[in-house]
Amino acid sequence: MYSDLPVDQLAGYLGSQTDPAGFDGFWEETLAEAQKHPLDVVLEPAASALGTLRVWDVTFNGYGGERIRAWLRVPAEASGPLPGVVQFVGYGGGRGDVHENLFWASAGFAHLHMDTRGQGADWSRGATPDASGSAGPQGPGVMTRGVTDRHTYYYRRLYTDAVRAVEALQSLDLVDSSRCAAVGGSQGGAMALAAAALAPGLSAVAAYVPFLSDLPRAVQITDAYPYRELRDYLAVHRGQPEQVMQTLQYFDAVNFSRRARIPALFSVGLMDEVTPPSTVYAAYNNYAGPKELLVWPYNGHEGGGIEDEVAAAGFLRRVLAGNQAPVSQSAVNRAPEVFAGSPAPQD
Numbered sequence: 001m002y003s004d005l006p007v008d009q010l011a012g013y014l015g016s017q018t019d020p021a022g023f024d025g026f027w028e029e030t031l032a033e034a035q036k037h038p039l040d041v042v043l044e045p046a047a048s049a050l051g052t053l054r055v056w057d058v059t060f061n062g063y064g065g066e067r068i069r070a071w072l073r074v075p076a077e078a079s080g081p082l083p084g085v086v087q088f089v090g091y092g093g094g095r096g097d098v099h100e101n102l103f104w105a106s107a108g109f110a111h112l113h114m115d116t117r118g119q120g121a122d123w124s125r126g127a128t129p130d131a132s133g134s135a136g137p138q139g140p141g142v143m144t145r146g147v148t149d150r151h152t153y154y155y156r157r158l159y160t161d162a163v164r165a166v167e168a169l170q171s172l173d174l175v176d177s178s179r180c181a182a183v184g185g186s187q188g189g190a191m192a193l194a195a196a197a198l199a200p201g202l203s204a205v206a207a208y209v210p211f212l213s214d215l216p217r218a219v220q221i222t223d224a225y226p227y228r229e230l231r232d233y234l235a236v237h238r239g240q241p242e243q244v245m246q247t248l249q250y251f252d253a254v255n256f257s258r259r260a261r262i263p264a265l266f267s268v269g270l271m272d273e274v275t276p277p278s279t280v281y282a283a284y285n286n287y288a289g290p291k292e293l294l295v296w297p298y299n300g301h302e303g304g305g306i307e308d309e310v311a312a313a314g315f316l317r318r319v320l321a322g323n324q325a326p327v328s329q330s331a332v333n334r335a336p337e338v339f340a341g342s343p344a345p346q347d
Helices: 023-035 154-170 189-199 214-222 227-236 241-251 255-256 277-287 306-320 329-333 335-339
Strands: 042-045 053-059 066-077 084-088 110-114 175-185 204-210 264-269 291-296
Touching: 023 154, 023 241, 042 306, 053 110, 053 154, 053 264, 066 154, 066 227, 084 154, 084 189, 084 306, 110 154, 154 175, 154 189, 154 241, 175 277, 175 306, 189 204, 189 255, 204 306, 214 241, 227 241, 255 277, 264 306, 291 306
Parallel strands: 084 110, 084 175, 175 204, 204 264, 264 291
Antiparallel strands: 042 053, 053 066, 066 110
C-alpha cells in the first residue's frame, strides 16, 4: 500500500538532505588518493558453459590500492569497440556466479559487473574483502561501518571502487571509452549516481529504485532494513545522531544528483518500503542533467524488475547514439522491441 507522501506531492519533493560546503573537496581528495595507485587491470579468461558470450575474471585496484573483483562479459563474436556498461550490485550481494547476469552482454554491450567489497553473503556471492574496514562499533551489515567519520565510512571506499571500475571499463581495448554508462539498482543505483557525478567520461546512467537517497528522511520513515541498521545503531549510541548525520551528507545520492549532468534514467516503485518513493524522488528532482523517470505504482523495491533493465537498454542505445528523445511509459510497455535490437520506440 502507499505509505509515503501523497502521489501529487512527490513530483515537487526535493528532500531533507543538506549539501555540506566541503563535499567537493572531500571527494577530490579521496579520488586523488586513489589515483596514486595504478589501476592495474588484469583479465583472466573464466571457464564457463556459455556459448554466446565470453567472460573474464577481472581484478583492478580500488580504494587504497586494494584488489577489486569483477566479471567482464561480451558477445562471443564481438571485435569491438563496443559500448560499455559497468553494473553495481544491490545491498548484501556480490558479483555472483560467472553464469548469472547475462542481460547486458546479450544485448550487445561490454558488461563489467563489479563485486562489492565486504558484501556478497546474502542473496548473491561476493569475492572481495573490505580490507580497510574501520575499527569501532558497528551493527550487523555495513551501513554503520565507520559511520562516525566521513573518512572511515564504508561507502567512501565503495564509491571510490565504483569510480575506479568506470576507469577500468574505459581502459579496455574492446570498449569504446566515449560510450560508457553506469547502471544499478538499490545500493547499485546509488553507486551509479555517485559515479555519474564523480567519474569523468561517463555518457549516461540508469539508477533503479536508488538506495542511500535523502538519508535523514529515510531513517525516520521506514522500519525496513538496511536503513533500520542506522536507527538501531543510534538507538544504542544516543549521543551520536548529529555526528552520524554529518557523515551521511557526503554519501547521499541526493548530493551526487545535484552534481551529475549526464543523461539519467530513474525508476521508482510507489509501494516501496525499503527505499521509500519520496527518497527516490528527492534524488530525481535534484538531478542536474537530462532525466527520465519510470514510475511503477503497484510495485515495491523490485521496481520494474526486468522491464527496468529492458527500458535502460533502449535508453542507453539512444543516448550513446546521440539521440536524446525521452523514453515514455508506453515505450517501456513495448520494451521487447528494444531488446530485439530494433530502434528504440519514440513517442
